[in-house]
Amino acid sequence: MTVAVAIALVMFLFGVFGSGGVGAQGPVTLNVYINGDTNIFDLWNKSLLPAFMKRYPQYRANFVALLHGEGSQGVLDKILAAKQAGRTTDVDLWETQPSFVTQGEPQGLWVKLTTALIPNLSRVPTQKLVATDYYGMPYRGSSVVLAYNTAFVKNPPKTFDDVVAWIKANPGKFAYCDPNTGGSGQAFMVAAVYKFVQAAQFAGGTYDPKAESAWEPAWQLLKDLNSSMYNNGFYPNGNVAVLQLLSQQNVYMASVWSDMGTDYLKRGLLPKTVKLEQITPPLFGGDSTVTVPAGSAHLEGVFQLLNWVLTPEAQQIVINQVSGYPGVDWQYMPASVRAQFAEVAKPYSPLPNSQYLADMLRLWHERVAGSK
C-alpha cells in the first residue's frame, strides 16, 4: 500500500514538473491545431512542420489533430474564454471549418492577414482571400470527385443525374459517408440541393432560414435513393470508411476527396482499376485555410510559418504528400504539376456558407436518414 502511494506520488510530481512547455530560453513552440483527416495530419506532422523546423531551428511546433472536426467547438470556446479572461491562448494556428471562423469574427478573435505580415500572401489569388475576409490563408485545395471502379463500371456517369440513374440501376453499389462525418458525403448531399437551387444564393454571406424550403425536392430525391444505397441506406462514418468500402469492392462507386483518392491510389490502398473524375455540375471543393487567433502568444513565429508555407518548396510538399491543389496561384507551380492535375483541377462548386451547411446537415438527418 505504501509502495503504491509512493509510486503515485512520484508520478504526480513527474507529471507536474515534467509537463507543459514553459521555457524562458530555448526554442519558441508553436501550437498548430488542424481539423481534418489522417492524410492532412500526416502532411503537417510528418512533412510540413519538420521541414519548417529544419529551416527555422529557433521554432518548435506542437501538432494537435482534430479528427473530422471533433473538439472544434471546444477549441473555439477555449480561444473565446481566453479572450474574455484577458489571457493569451495556446492556439497559435488553427485549420478549421469556416463556420467556426465566422463565429469568432464578431468577437475579434482573429488576425486580419496582410502582405505586410506575410509577404508571400501576394501569390495567393485575391478572390480566395476575399472569400475568407482576409481571416484565412488558403494553403491547399481539393475538391470532391467521383471515384468508380472501371472493372465493374463500363460507362461512367458524366452528370449528377447520370449518377442518380446509375445508383438506381445498381442498388447497393454506391456509398457516400454520413455528411456529419466527412466532406465527401456532404458534397453529394449539397450536389442534390444545388440541382434545385442557385448555388450562389447559399454560398455567400447572407442567411435566411425561410429560403431553405427550396431544398425540399433535394430531400425527396435523396430519400428515394435510400433503398438503393450501400447496405440498404447505411452511410458510413467518415471519408476513410467509404474509401475502404471502395477498396474491398463492397461498392463500385463513391464520392471521395480528390486528394485522398489520389493518395490511396498512389499507396496501393485502392485497386488500380479505380478512376477519379469530376462530374457536371461539379461536386464542391474549396481551399483549406488556416486562421491565426489574435490572442496567440507567438504571432511572429506563426507569420514566419505561414510565409514559408506559401513558398514553392512547401507547396510542392502539399502536392506530393496529399495530391492537393496548391494554395498559391497555379502560375507559381512548375508546368509538369499543372499537367498532372488536368483531369480533376477543374473549377468546383462553392461550399454553402456555414450556417446553411449546418441546417443542411440537420435536415438531411431528419428527412433522409431519419425517414426510413
Next chain:
Amino acid sequence: MSGPGWFWAVGALRRVVGLGALLALGAFILGPLATLLVWAFAGTWLFPNLLPEFSLRWWTYVLTNADVGKAIRMSFFSAPVATLLSAVICIPAAYAFARLEFPGRRGLLLSFLSANAFPKIGLYVSIATLFYRLDLMDTFLGVVLIQVVNTLLFMIWIPTGTFRGINRNLEEAARDAGAGPLRTFFQITLPIALPGLIVAALFAFIAAFDEAQGTLIVGTPNHVTMPVLMYALVLGYPQPVGAVFSVLLSLPSVILLLVTQRYLRAGYLAAGYSL
C-alpha cells in the same frame, strides 16, 4: 426425497451446464478480442478468407508514430493520480456517510449519483471558462480534475457500502478496549474494508482512464490521453492500424488484470462488503 442417483444426475447436469456456459461466454468475450489480434498481424484480409495474409508492416507504421507514446504516458500518469486523489478525498467522506449521522446525509449521498446523470456535453463550455480563470487549462492538474469528476460516484458509493457492511461490534469492541478512533479506523476498519476499497479504486481508475470529451478540451495540446487519440486512430486509419493500436494499448490493461484479479474474486469481496 432424492436418492443418490438423482444427485449424481444433477451433478453431471451441473457440469455440462457449466461447460456450456463457459464455452458460450468464452466465445462471446474473447471472440472480438481474438479478431482484433488477428487483424493486427494482417497485411490484407479479404473476404471470404478465414485468415489474412500475415505481415508486420503496420506495426512499423504505428510504432513510428510519436503521438502514441505521448498519449500512453499521459494516460498512465494522470489516471492513477486521479484515482489516488479521488480516494483521499472520498474515502473519509464515505466513512462519514456510513457511520456518522449528520443533516442531509441521504440527500448528499444521492447528489453524487447526479454527477454521472447529467450529460457532460452540456457542461464542458462552462468548465472550460472556469479552468481558464483558474489557470488550469492544458495542465496536468486540470486533466486530473476532469478525471476525478468521473470517479466520484464509484469512490463514494462503493466504499460507503463497504463500510456499512462492517460489523459495528468489532469497532465498538476496539473502542471498549481503549483504542482511539483513528487507531480503530486504521487497524480494524480499514483492513476489513480493503477488498471493497480496492474494487472501488479499480472502477474509479477505469472511469478516469476512459475519460475523453472533457480531457480533449482541457488537456490539449500537451496533455493528450489515450482515449482522445483512439477515436482518431479507429476512424481514420486502415483496419490493421486500428488493430495494432488496440493491441498496444490493451497490453497495460492486461497486465493490470493479471495483477488485480486476486481481489476481484467474489471470495475476497465477501469480507464485509454488503450494501
Next chain:
Amino acid sequence: MDRAHRGWKQGALGLALVLPPLLVLVFLIVVPAISAIVTTLTPPGGSGPTTSFVNYAEVLATRMLRADIGFTVTVTLVSVAVVFLLSYPLALYLRFTRTRATAILGVLFIVPLFVPVVIASFAMITFLVNHGLVSTILYRLGFERFPRLVYNATGIVITQVWVNIPFAVLILGAGLQAIDDSLVDAARDVGAGSLRTFFSVILPLNITSTMITLTLQFIGIFGSFTIPYLVGGNAPQMLGVTMTDYLTQYLRRTESATLAVIAFMIAAVVGVIYVLSVSRRERGERVVR
C-alpha cells in the same frame, strides 16, 4: 447533555469529511449544469417572458428528436435487461458452485472491464460486421445470408452487454456473497426448488445490489456516447450522439443543452426510483445475519 454534545460533534465531523468531494461536485457539475439549464429556459429572441419552456416545446415537437429519445430509452432498457439476464445466472453460478469451470469463468468475465470502450467497440465491429469473422465462418459453413449485426440498435445492445457484464456480475456477486449458505440450505431442506429459492430467499436478500446494478447500468448506458457513435446507425441515434451533433455539427447550442436537461431528467427518474426502494428497505431494516 453529553449525548447531545456528542451528536452535534458527530454532525459537524460528518459534514467536514463530506465537504471536499462535495466541493468538487458543486464546482464542476452543479454550477455548470445550472448554467446550462438557465440557458435552456431563456426563450430565443429576447422578447417576452424571461423564462419559458419554449425550447423544450420545440425539441419535443421535432419528430426526429422524439424518435431519438424513444430510441435511447428502448435500447437502454433492452441492454439493461440482457445484461441482467446474463449476469445474474453467472453471479449465482460463481457464488454457489465450486468446479474447475468456476475458476476460469471467474477470470473470464472480468476481461471486458480492462478493455477501453473505444477498443471494445472497434473489436465488436470487426467481429460482427458483414464479411467479418463470424459471418465468414458461417459463410464457410454454408450460410449465405448474414443478418446485420452492427451499425444498428442490435450492435449497440450487443456491445453494451459485452462492456457491462463485468460490473454487473461483480456488484451482484458481492451482494450474493453476503448471503449465508445456511439460508439457502434451509430453503432447500424445506423442499423449495431452485427457482423458488431464488425468488423467495436470494433475491430479497440481495435487493440492494440488484437495485444498484440496474440503476447504474441504466444511467451509464442511457448517457453513453462512444458505443453508439462507433457502432450505431445513422438514425435514430442515441441521445449522447444527438447532443454532440447538435452542438458541433448543427451549431445549435440551445437545443443541445435542452436535450441534455431532458436526458438528465429521465436519468433522475431512475435515480429516484432507486432511492425510494432503498429508503423503504432502510426504514424497516432488521439485521439478518
